[in-house]
Amino acid sequence: MSSLGIARNMYRYLLNAEASILGVKRAKELDSSLRFGRKLELSDPKTLADKICWIELNTDQTLAARCTDKWAVRGYVAGKGLANLLVPAYGPWGRAEDIDVDSLPQAFALKATHGCEMNYLVPDKRALDVDDMLDHAHKWLSEDYPRACVEPHYKLVPHRVYAEDFIGGMNEIIDYKFHCLNGEPRFVLTCSERDKGLKLNLYDLDWNPIDGLQGPMKNDKQIARPKLLSEMIDAAKCLSADFDFVRVDLYESDGRIMFGELTFSPACGVMEYYSDGFIARWGRELRVHGLE
Template sequence: MPLKRLNRFRLWLWETPPVYEIRGRCFQIKERLCGYPELHRAFRERTGYELSLHHPCTFHHKITVLKIRRSPRIFVRAVDKIFAKELALEWAHQHGFRLYVARTLAVTKDVSEIRWHELPQRFLIKATHRSGANLFVDQSQAFDLDALRVQSRAWLQYPYGVYKHEWAYWPVPRRLLIEELIEPVDGEELVDYKFHMSRGRCLMIQVNQGLRSGKRTIAILHPSWQLQPVKWVYPQPEVIPQRPDTFYEMLEMASAFSREFPYLRVDLYSVKQVMSGVMVSRVMFGEFTFFPGSGSESVDPFAFDLAIGKEIKL
């Protein structure tokens, strides 16, 4: 019995946040000293081909090289979900663009401080220091508040990207951001336009649909809005996505924002809303991403991965 208790204690201690961070630092040092063996293994497993750090040629090779470099301070600030909105508005103002962001409703480090009754019926809650940690909440429908609290606390306990080699996320303050839900007034599902940029040049446009419906599709388009015969993680949509009214404005913004970076993905929305009784399309900011898919997503055909990679000048 004492041995079982000791084993349970050892397993608990192994996963505690302080020990997790120490383990992560040791993992980081070991990977650098040994030539990134775990990174090579994970890359091969996810993409189906070998990683080359010394002679990168594909899109995912080069994203991975950027991922393991010492990140400049601007990277760290731009992946912070709160600061990214401020940065996007600052850059838009400098270049004379009209850009809008989702309204921040609350920021906290403690889930118990959230005043749920003061929030609107529908909102979005996300962790500021990591990717993919967000939940849509509709208080008009039954939802498990206790489970939401547990999930939110779990997000805040650990740094993000430790074993994915995305060390730019480590210094980002861990907080919860609650913001308004971006909803087009016409009732259509929100479409996510992701502009893959390199030093002001558009490499490709990724159009994500079906996130909330669960029927997810990804369309990869040339900057001239021609659909490319490419499967990028999710299947292609049956119909080519319609080019938004604000497309050229969005492309200009993405170009201006990315001029100083070898690679930057700028995520934007084109949202129809009523302003002074008139329906208008507004460009709204999503996020900045330097390491999409952690630099190792499945792309078919391989030739496209290679062609896009040649366009990125590290």
């Protein structure tokens, strides 16, 4: 294991220890300060980050966990009448050895249902190292999502893997992330150039660039307005209706919209790539049941 991997495992261990000894609230505040340089006020939440994290730690997360589960959410999306947005999928499997590689399409992506950064892209199955892919699947299935102690809804998601049709490489797909407050899409974060380290842009719903990003991921180039923006907004509104806050991730490709995922605590809920002023502004807009 690399020195970076060892350091990450040590931090994970310490974070879990903090959560068990000091409580999840205190561990969350410490993690935010140490790792992201952002102070959370969970006893008196005001900003968007404060309120997202407060929701995570103080409300029933049963539905959020179901919709975080990248397989189970497909049923939720279909139940909203949006099955046409779903990318064809295969599985799920609770054991890596149960994956029927021969039955999978020529190009696919293997994913875990219970965490982020658990994706294995296979643009051409003829070049696939099956053992390497299965090693990744074993690793995902055997461990909890590393930050589950401070994002506890992940603990409710069963450990499984599944496959989806391959929709594009890291440098080909733009991810449109609709941030929805009280069932209404309010602004869009785009993610692009993942093969170069990830670049971010921020837009209102009329596709005007807006201020609010900070840090090295801020993109100097603009992203073209998606052709199906209006339809994307409608889909995001439909999928966010049951939640005080959720981020609805969508793609546009070959004249159609595709569903990505629902996210309830983006970037641990801290969202360090947003400026203090930006999260303060949207914190005033978010109404949280149980707080007001």
